[in-house]
Amino acid sequence: MDRIERVTLSTVRLPLPAAISDAKVLTGRQRPMTEVMMLFAEIGTADGHTGTGFGYAKRAGGPAQFAHAVEIAPDLIGEDPNDIGRLWTKLVWAGASVGRSGAATQAIAALDVALWDLKARRAGLPLAKLLGAYRDSVRCYDTSGGFLHAPVAEVIDNATRNLALGVGGIKIKVGHPDPETDLARVREVRSRLGDDVPLMVDANQQWDRPTAQRMGRALEEFGLVWIEEPLDAYDAAGHAELARSLDTAIASGEMLTSVGEHAELIRHGAVDVIQPDAPRIGGITQFLRLAALAEQHHLTLAPHFAMEIHVHLAAAYPHEPWVEHFDWLHPLFDERPAIRDGRIHLSTRPGLGVTISERARAWTVDRAEIHQR
Structure with missing residues (x-):
């Protein structure tokens, strides 16, 4: 069986062309939105397969998602990437003290999407x-x-x-x-x-x-x-x-x-x-x-x-x-x-069909590499 060998996590600060306001801004509950914080997860296996996933936060939460993902991602190392359901549950229990919703599961989301992207890429199929x-x-x-x-x-x-x-x-x-x-x-x-x-x-x-x-x-x-x-x-x-x-x-x-x-x-x-x-x-x-x-x-x-x-x-x-x-x-x-x-x-490219751009990588503000010990 193939095994997960490495996980790379990165936070990317995506600037918006203009400040965005909806009703929450006009009622005074939020500030105009000027950027989106993206959490990228890149997973690689011993057999050379890769998958990319992402999540995001608007206005607040990006650093929290990144920090939680860094804490739980080591639990993926050595695991079979096919077992996505079991791995989702494992990651939830790894961070059980902070609950099963909100920033905790949003951190898991980027890893989960990467596993599905990897599975579809390995099959040579769009997701x-x-x-x-x-x-x-x-x-x-x-x-x-x-x-x-x-x-x-x-x-x-x-x-x-x-x-x-x-x-x-x-x-x-x-x-x-x-x-x-x-x-x-x-x-x-x-x-x-x-x-x-x-x-x-x-x-x-x-x-x-x-x-x-x-x-x-x-x-x-x-x-x-x-x-x-x-x-x-x-x-x-x-x-x-x-x-x-x-x-x-x-x-x-x-x-x-x-x-x-x-x-x-x-x-x-x-x-x-x-x-x-x-x-x-x-x-x-x-x-x-x-x-x-x-x-x-x-x-x-x-x-x-x-x-x-x-x-x-x-x-x-x-x-x-x-x-x-x-x-x-x-x-x-x-x-x-x-x-x-x-x-x-739908594109005919395997997986999600997207590749992180060099421009996005230039906007990276946090990065962590988790490897097989």
């Missing part, structure tokens, strides 16, 4: 094909051009450009302290894009229950694909009440950090669209557990962020999913996803 793909392309919508710091004219220009590049839908941010500002922006975007373009909105958890009900009713006229995070991410009962009262689908899940937290949303019937994030819930191993539960409840899957990972996972989901298009991570990799006709198309 989606290894998992059992239902399709070779996935519907995609853009989020990166629709933030609240941008004037509505800029949002429309961004949307028009992304649609011309092949993106299939547009999501814009709402949750402005003035609800009329939100409605005016949505009305203008819908008018300029037309009724045929799939349009979503995202309140980033900034409405209370009465506001969400009022805004949900007011937004019905725009034929939205979904309303995302109208309430606090952990308010399963409130989301369920909203989902029952509106025609527009309710979407949530990106801020949750475990399968169990998502299961609570599903148990309450709180969402029509489930939005897990593999790096946030512990990696691909955990994502597959959640996807099986979501499929049993006939939910639409729309993974959050990290499309380089999620296009593979969405392609392996039975029901037609969506994948979120962000261009923020482009500088980190040598490859670009193929986007046309409203869909992201």
Whole structure:
């Protein structure tokens, strides 16, 4: 059997072209976002196989993820890289004192993704094909051009450009302290894009229950694909009440950090669209557990962020999913996803199909090498 011989961990500070603001900034709960902290894991085996995985943190948590990964990664040395499920459990128990969600499992996620990438590369298959793909392309919508710091004219220009590049839908941010500002922006975007373009909105958890009900009713006229995070991410009962009262689908899940937290949303019937994030819930191993539960409840899957990972996972989901298009991570990799006709198309490259760029390596701020003793 092949054995894991080395693990390289690195933190990369990815600068964003402009400071990003959503509703959480306008309500004073967060600062504008200027960078994303990436955690990369590169795993090598005695037989010469390699795999690369990554996770990320926004605004805070990057150093914590790196520190935890450095502590637990030695437990992989000498192990069979095929045993991904067992290794996930081993890593969880290695850091059991800090729990099974949050920064601890987000550190595991980068290692878990690297193991899956290694397995698919060794098989000579794209990850989606290894998992059992239902399709070779996935519907995609853009989020990166629709933030609240941008004037509505800029949002429309961004949307028009992304649609011309092949993106299939547009999501814009709402949750402005003035609800009329939100409605005016949505009305203008819908008018300029037309009724045929799939349009979503995202309140980033900034409405209370009465506001969400009022805004949900007011937004019905725009034929939205979904309303995302109208309430606090952990308010399963409130989301369920909203989902029952509106025609527009309710979407949530990106801020949750475990399968169990998502299961609570599903148990309450709180969402029509489930939005897990593999790096946030512990990696691909955990994502597959959640996807099986979501499929049993006939939910639409729309993974959050990290499309380089999620296009593979969405392609392996039975029901037609969506994948979120962000261009923020482009500088980190040598490859670009193929986007046309409203869909992201799987590459034929094995594994995730991405290679860390030299530019990304130049942004490295922390690095650790774990070897066979």
